Amino acid sequence: MNAKRSATIGASMLTFCLCSQAVAQYVRLAELEIDPAQLDAFKAALTEGVQAAVRSEPGVLALYAVYEKDNPNRVRVFEMYTEAAAYATHLETAHFKKFRATTDNMVLSRNLLDAVPIVLGGKARSPGTSR
Amino acid sequence: MNAKRSATIGASMLTFCLCSQAVAQYVRLAELEIDPAQLDAFKAALTEGVQAAVRSEPGVLALYAVYEKDNPNRVRVFEMYTEAAAYATHLETAHFKKFRATTDNMVLSRNLLDAVPIVLGGKARSPGTSR
Numbered sequence: 001m002n003a004k005r006s007a008t009i010g011a012s013m014l015t016f017c018l019c020s021q022a023v024a025q026y027v028r029l030a031e032l033e034i035d036p037a038q039l040d041a042f043k044a045a046l047t048e049g050v051q052a053a054v055r056s057e058p059g060v061l062a063l064y065a066v067y068e069k070d071n072p073n074r075v076r077v078f079e080m081y082t083e084a085a086a087y088a089t090h091l092e093t094a095h096f097k098k099f100r101a102t103t104d105n106m107v108l109s110r111n112l113l114d115a116v117p118i119v120l121g122g123k124a125r126s127p128g129t130s131r
Numbered sequence: 132m133n134a135k136r137s138a139t140i141g142a143s144m145l146t147f148c149l150c151s152q153a154v155a156q157y158v159r160l161a162e163l164e165i166d167p168a169q170l171d172a173f174k175a176a177l178t179e180g181v182q183a184a185v186r187s188e189p190g191v192l193a194l195y196a197v198y199e200k201d202n203p204n205r206v207r208v209f210e211m212y213t214e215a216a217a218y219a220t221h222l223e224t225a226h227f228k229k230f231r232a233t234t235d236n237m238v239l240s241r242n243l244l245d246a247v248p249i250v251l252g253g254k255a256r257s258p259g260t261s262r
Binding site: 027043050053054062063064065066067068069075076078080113115117118119123 | 195
């Protein structure tokens with residue numbers, strides 16, 4: 001793995017953070033349209049899959065899943081990996097395969113894009129879940 | 132500000148992190164189509180604006196800017212704020228106004244969306260820039 005590491009001290013009023021952290025080399029964007037009747041079940045499966053991936057896969061830096069406020073059945077996921085190989089590994093995990101099998105009939109359309117970082121500016125944040 | 136705080140220890144092979152951190156309450160998505168002839172200048176202005184915002188604004192948790200690999204003049208920004216008021220504050224900063232003035236004639240189209248978090252799963256990461 002050729003990810004860079006850095007050590008730094010976070011500097012906002014709300015943040016104290018001392019980190020040694022890989023830098024995202026590979027970003028994916030997912031745009032999914034979900035069957036409105038199955039939206040709650042989809043969100044539950046997605047949350048379970050995201051938490052398992054972030055917890056257990058060293059190459060998964062972040063999976064940020066949101067829905068469009070004006071179109072709640074349109075879900076977007078911003079995905080950051082240490083490198084392309086980490087994404088390939090992610091697709092082969094048991095939790096990802098379970099997520100895809102569980103949700104396959106909930107997804108009406110799926111647009112998956114490769115993206116290239118311009119600037120990934122963020123304060124350090126804690127692992128885990130926010131709603 | 133009603134952002135929650137949490138303290139946690141990051142647990143990947145690549146990460147050691149001890150954080151007290153606000154949780155994103157407000158997410159925005161920006162989709163911009165840039166004049167191809169001005170793409171380099173746009174990226175430079177965007178990088179400068181993102182770095183200033185993350186460094187100086189307590190309410191800006193992350194601004195992740197990427198372009199679509201297959202359409203390099205299509206830029207996406209995933210924006211996380213502590214709360215809606217922090218986004219309003221961001222729009223009034225000198226660095227954001229400079230960015231908008233500098234880039235206004237570089238942007239061919241602009242789609243700005245409110246988004247609602249489903250699950251924001253991430254390992255702790257260091258502030259700063261990744262390319």
